[in-house]
Amino acid sequence: MRYFVCSPENFNPTNGSIFFYVGNEADVTLYLNHTGLMWENAAAFNALIVFAEHRYFGKSVPFGLDVLDHMEFLSTQQAMADYAVLIEQLKSDLSTDVPVIGFGGSYGGMLGTWFRMKYPHIIDGIIAGSAPVVNFFGDPDHPADTEAFNRVVTFDMSEDAGAAKNCIPNLRRALNTAVEMSRTKTGRKELTELLRLCDTDSLQSSDDVISIASEAYGDLAMGNYPYPTSYIMDGKVDLPGYPMRAACEPFAGDFGDDKTALVSAFRESIAVYYNATKTESCFFPAAPVHTINESDTSDAAKQVRIDHKGNFWGYLECSELYMPMSSDGVNDVFPATAVNESQDDAACFEQWGVHLKPRWAQTEFGGMKALRAASNIIFSNGNFDPWSGLGVLESLSPSVVAVPVPGGAHHLDLFFTHPLDPSAVTEARKTELKFVRQWIDEFYAFKQEVTATDL
Template sequence: MVFLSGAPAPEEQALESNEGPLVRLHPRKLSQPFAKLSKASIRKDLVHQCQEKWRNATLDHFSYGDPTEKGEIATFPQRYFVCTNQWQRQAADGSTGPIFFYLGNEADVLLYLNNTGLMWESAPEFGAMLVFAEHRYYGESVPYGKNVRKHMRYLGAEQALADYAELIWEIKEEYDAHDSAVIGFGGSYGGMLASWMRLKYPHALDGAIAGSAPIWNFFGEVPPFDPGSFAKGVTYDASELAGSAPACADNVRDTWDLLRIYGGDDAGRKFLATGLGLCPSVPLSSEDDVAYLREWLGAAFDMMAMGNFPYPSAYITNGHGELPAFPVRVACTFVASDNLSDSELLAAMGKAVGVFYNHTGEAACLDPWAGTDPDSDHDGDWWDFQWCAEMLMPFSKDGVTDMFWSDPFNLEAAVAACQERWGVTPRPLWANTEWGGRRISAGSNIVFSNGLLDPWHA
C-alpha cells in the first residue's frame, strides 16, 4: 500500500489515471485488484498479544457549538489496540518505557498491527508499549454506519491527527504514563501522518519514524515535484540493476504497442483477450475497454513494486493471500526473453501480471472487471475521496524514461472527475500550504526511511 515500499517496513500508497468517466487506479489501492481471492485472509497471531479497545472520538475537532442541534453526531467509535507485554512500567532508575504509536492510515488497523515488524522487534529492547490506532472512516472506525458516504467531509488528515493527539493523552492518563516518550510510526500515508504529527503536535509526539512517506509529492513544491518519479521507480524495479531480467522493461513497454495495434477492431481485441488469458466473459468490445485493460496491466507492476519486499508478504494484498518475495523480479521472469512474437509476448504479460492478480494460483483466467475483496474496495474508495479533497498528487508517465506510455497528468480532468464523483473541488496547493512542503527545518526527531526498490523514494 502507499504505502508500500522497500524493505524497512511495509508501507503503501496510490496511483492515478483518468481513463473513462473515472477509472482511477491508485498506486495505493486498485479499485478492482484480484481475479480471485484466497479462501482465507492472512492474519498472524500478533493481535492476541494486544487488547482491542474503543473510544468515543470527536467527529469534528475544528468547529464549535452542539452538532446534535443540526442533526449531526458529536462522536464516533474509534478502535485501537494496546499491547503491553513488553512495556517496562518502571525501570530501576524510575523511568517508564516509551510508547510506540502507529498512526493508522487507509486500511483496517489490523493490517498495520500484523505488518509493522520494526515496532514489534524493537519493543523488547526499549521496554515499549505498542499502540495501533485506526484511522477514522477505515476498518471499523466508521461514523454514521451505513450512511457514512453522505458524511465524507469529516474524513481528512487534520481530523485524524487530532484524533491521535487526544488518544495519546487518554492512554497516558489510563496507564499513568505521562513520563513515557511517544514515538510515532507510520508507512506511506501513515508515514506522512507521523511526520506531520511531529510537526503539528510536537508536545504529543516526541519523535517519528516515517517510512515511505512522500510528503513532497504535491503541487507548489520548490523545486517542483517530478510527477513521473513514481513510474520511473517502478521501471527501475523491472530493470537489471534491481535484479530483474534485462529484457523485462522493454517487453512491458512493447506490450502497449500491441494493445494499440490490435485494439481497434473486434478481431484484434479477441487476439488480445486470448493472448493475455482473459476470461471469456471479459467485455473487451471497444477501444475504451482496451484503454482500461492497459491501465489494469500497468497497475499490476505499480502494486508489485510497492510490495517488492525481500520476503513473502500479504501486506499489499490487504491480508488476502501472499505475494512472493521480490514479486517484480518474479513477474519479470515471464517476460525475460528477447524477440518474442506478438502472441508470445501477450501470453508472457498475462503470466507476469498474474503474479499479482492471480497470486493464489486458483484463477483459470484473468478478469480486469472482476470484483474486489470488500476491504480493498472500501479503502480504495475512501482514499479516492482523500486524494480529491486534500491529497492531490499529480502522477504522469511518458513512455520514454519509464516502461509505460505517454500519459501526462491532466489537472482539469482530475478536477472534473472529483466533482462528478464526490462533489469535491480539489485545491492543488492546499497540501503544500497546510503541511509546509520542503520547508520543515523547524521540525526535529523525524526519521524518513525507504527502500531503494520503493517507487516512492524518488
C-alpha cells in the same frame, strides 16, 4: 476509533515509552501484524505498543450505512486530532508522562510527519517509512515530479535490480502492442482472448490496458521484498520473494516480431499479481451489476452505494492529497501519459461530490520549507520502492534525517526481521533505533531539568 494497546508487560511508567503506530488507509490489523520494528524492540525501550486506526477505514467508519452523507469529516486534520486525543487520554488513564515515539509507513508516514509538526508536545519523534511527503504541486523548493513513481517501477524491472535482461524492452513492446490492439473492436476482442479476461467488456480503450499494467507493476514494485509476504495484497495471499523478478521472467527471451507471443508473455507476467493464488482461470471476473437507485433508503441500497464508491482513500486524494502520476515512455516502460487536472477534477466531483484541491497539501503542510523547520523525524526510503521518488532522500537538518535503504521496497525496514533481509535494511533499523533512544533520553533529560528547576 478502534485502537489496540499491546505489550503491557514491557511498559514501565517511570522510564518507559509509548510506541504509537499512526494508522493509515486500511484496516489497522494489517499494520499490527506486519510492523515488527515496534514489536521486536518494545522490551528494550520499556514501551507500551499502540496501534490506532484511521477514521473511515477498517472498523472505524462513523455514521454506519449513512457514512456517504458525512464524508466531510474524513480529513488528515481530523485523523491527527483523533490520535492526539487518544494519546492524551491513554496517558491520563496510565497516570504517567512518558515519551511517545511514532511509527508509520506510506500515508501513515506522511501523517506521522505532519502529526509531529502539528503536535510536537504530544509526539516526540516519528519513524516515517516510505513517506511521499514532498511531491505536491506548488512547492517552490521541490517541484512535483509526476514521472518519478513510474521511473522507479521500471528500475525494478532492470538487471541492476536483479530482473531479467530483456524485461524492459520486451515489456515496453508488449504494452505498445496491446495499446495498439485496443484501439479497434477487432483488436480488443483478440486482446481479451489473449489476456484471458473473464469479461468481454473489460477493455473499452487503451486506458484500460495502461490501468491493468500500472496497477500490477506498481504494486509488484512496492512489494518487491526479498521473501514471500502478503502485505501488499492486504494480508490475503503471498506474493513470491522479489515478485518483480518473477513478473519479468516471461520476458526473458527473444520474441522477434511475434506480437502474439509478446502479449501472451504480458499475460503471464501480470498473472504473478492478478493470479497470486494460482487458482484463477481468467482475470477480472465480472462484478455483479447493481442498479443504484438514489431514492432508495433501505440498508441494502445504502450498502450498494458504499461498495460502489470503493476505498475511501479516493476521497482524500481529491479533497487534500492530490498526487497524480504520469509517464514519458522513455525513462519508464509505460506508454506516454500526461497529467490531466481537469479530467481528474471531473472524476472527483462525479465520484465524491468534491472538487480537486491540487495545491492544498502544500498550503496545509508547507512542503520542504516546513520540513526544514521541523525536528525528530526519520525518513527511510528503499530504492526498490516507487514512492521513494516522492520522498525526502537527503537529510534536512541534524534531526530531520534521511535513511537510505538500498535493496529495500515499501517500508521494509518497519517489518519483522527476516533471514533474507538485505544488510542495508538491518543498518537502517539500527540507525532508526539510535534516534529513538536519543529522543527518549532527551525527553527524560528535559523532564529532570524542569523538575530540578522547580525545586
